[in-house]
Amino acid sequence: MTISIDDFKKIEIKIGEILSAEKVLDADKLLKLSVNFGEEAPRQIISGISMYFENPNDLVGRKCAFATNLEPRVIKGLESQGMILAVSGEDFFSLLSAESNTAPGASVK
């Protein structure tokens, strides 16, 4: 389905800097991320990507793309204030990474 540029602009996609990442107890697939978007406080983001990161600490410091204006969701009792963007297939998984000098909170135009 084709969309208009106005439809596209409704979605806020921002670069967040991952400050911490840890497995969620009793939820094999989930990671709890703390993400800096240049706002007053970091956001908590819950994501089903645990299987792709043997060591969640590998994510710390990465600057990745997130959808940041979705309605907050509660997943396993934890509020998620955004969604990390990723692609995956049979033999690959990838986040969408920005260059290391990107300012946290930078928005896709």
Place this chain on the structure above:
Amino acid sequence: MTISIDDFKKIEIKIGEILSAEKVLDADKLLKLSVNFGEEAPRQIISGISMYFENPNDLVGRKCAFATNLEPRVIKGLESQGMILAVSGEDFFSLLSAESNTAPGASVK
């Protein structure tokens, strides 16, 4: 403005592999990209990012995120069949990159 997950899903974001990149004559800001999305033919995408790439060939081989279901637009007489996603600020510019083993056409879920 907050959006629903259904609003988000209207937008198709795919990873494309840049096959070629060249400056558009008489249009300082524009690059003409040929991008592989795993479709029958590559798509032509016109993007105003020329100032960030002294040598457009540096883009060849990169796998980046594109919005792929916008209405096609004609820019300086050239049809653009998608939009490359990027963030920029006073002292940075970044595309959104996928890992090198990502299959062209992989879609953000």
